[in-house]
Amino acid sequence: VKDTFSRTVADNWGQADTGHDWDHSWFSGGSVNDFDVAGGVGTHSVGAANSGRVTFLADENYRDIDVAVSVTFPYVDVAGGAVGSGIIVRGGPDEEYFADVWVGPAETVFVRLWIYDGAYTALTSSVQVTDFVYTGQQLRMRALIAGDQFLFKVWPAAGTEPYGWHIEAVPFTAPSAGWIGIQSDIYTSNTNTKPGVFAYDNLVVRSPRFAGEVAAWPQRWATRL
Numbered sequence: 001v002k003d004t005f006s007r008t009v010a011d012n013w014g015q016a017d018t019g020h021d022w023d024h025s026w027f028s029g030g031s032v033n034d035f036d037v038a039g040g041v042g043t044h045s046v047g048a049a050n051s052g053r054v055t056f057l058a059d060e061n062y063r064d065i066d067v068a069v070s071v072t073f074p075y076v077d078v079a080g081g082a083v084g085s086g087i088i089v090r091g092g093p094d095e096e097y098f099a100d101v102w103v104g105p106a107e108t109v110f111v112r113l114w115i116y117d118g119a120y121t122a123l124t125s126s127v128q129v130t131d132f133v134y135t136g137q138q139l140r141m142r143a144l145i146a147g148d149q150f151l152f153k154v155w156p157a158a159g160t161e162p163y164g165w166h167i168e169a170v171p172f173t174a175p176s177a178g179w180i181g182i183q184s185d186i187y188t189s190n191t192n193t194k195p196g197v198f199a200y201d202n203l204v205v206r207s208p209r210f211a212g213e214v215a216a217w218p219q220r221w222a223t224r225l
Contacts, residue, residue, distance in 0.1 A: 001057065001180075001205035009037040013055050016203070024055045034195075041072070041199040044184040048194055049081060056091060056181030057205075063177040065089050066206040068142040070157045071182075074196030076136030078105050081189035085198060087143040087152075090178035097123075098183065099143040099152035099167075107134045111152055111167045123150065123169040131166075132156050138201075146208055148173065157202075180205055 003016035011032040013022035022042075024035045028051035035055060036043050044053035071085045084102030091097075095117040102110055109129040114120050138157040144150075144165075151165040184198040 001060075001203070003042070003203040005037050005040055005042045005201055005203075007037055011035060013037050013042045016057065020057045021059055022055050023058045024053070026053050027051065041201045043200070044182075044198040045195040046074075046184055046186045046198065049186050049190045050188040052183055052185040053198075054088070054181055054183045056088065056179050058179045061092075061177040061179055062205075062207055063090070064146040064208055065180060066142070066144045066146075066208050067180050067204070068140065069182060069203040070138050070140045070201045072138045072199040072201075073103060073136070074198055075103075075192045078103050078107060078190070078192065080105060080191035081187035083190060083192075083196060083198075084185040084187065085139075085141065086183050086185075087141055088179075088181035088183055089143055089145045089150075090176060091181050092176060092178040095176075096178065096181075097145065097150060099141070099150070100183075100185075101129075101139070101141055101152075101154045102185070102187070103134050109134050109154065111154060113150055113152060113167060113169045124167055127167045129154060129166055131162060132159070140202075144208075 001018050001020050012035050029048055034045040034053055067087050073083050082102040082104045086098050086100035089097050098114040100112050110126045112126045113123040139154050140157040141154050143152045150169040153166045155162055186196050
């Protein structure tokens with residue numbers, strides 16, 4: 001799946017470049033008016049603190065999946081409470097797995113991995129990302145779930161992807177396949193002007209057949225006739 005958001009759609013995100021249909025939902029207030037595509041980005045408009053928006057590709061389910069997308073947060077100077085964005089993997093009616101990045105009022109960047117089954121339960125502790133300083137620049141997120149691994153990283157979209165992952169949950173058990181999605185959140189106590197508009201671009205979804213290391217290949221000899 002790929003999506004460059006090079007279209008104009010009101011009140012939803014329409015279809016990705018590869019023909020997959022976007023759907024949407026919200027919590028703690030919201031409406032279809034909070035989802036648009038214009039100017040090369042898909043947007044979530046979040047109108048209040050302690051509120052969020054979600055867009056997801058419900059027509060295909062994946063078990064092992066590698067998802068990357070770029071996000072621009074609505075605020076350069078975050079005030080009061082944090083703002084966050086993340087990638088949902090293996091989503092479904094009973095549970096979903098969520099890789100989250102958020103920026104706090106000191107412009108510090110944190111990541112964490114979650115399971116949601118009616119309530120959020122942390123799979124990992126929060127990890128501060130110290131590779132870069134947040135100044136309002138577009139960020140690139142990448143989440144990988146394969147076998148018993150759930151990994152996540154974030155970096156400035158204009159820069160080079162780091163080799164390593166910022167956070168991981170291993171061993172990890174999530175037997176069900178599910179859809180992928182993107183979520184935007186404005187946390188409790190945030191005092192920035194609302195609505196806050198999150199902008200997304202350059203979504204790439206891959207389904208890896210193998211993730212790992214081959215230490216050595218066995219040598220074989222063939223007799224030439």
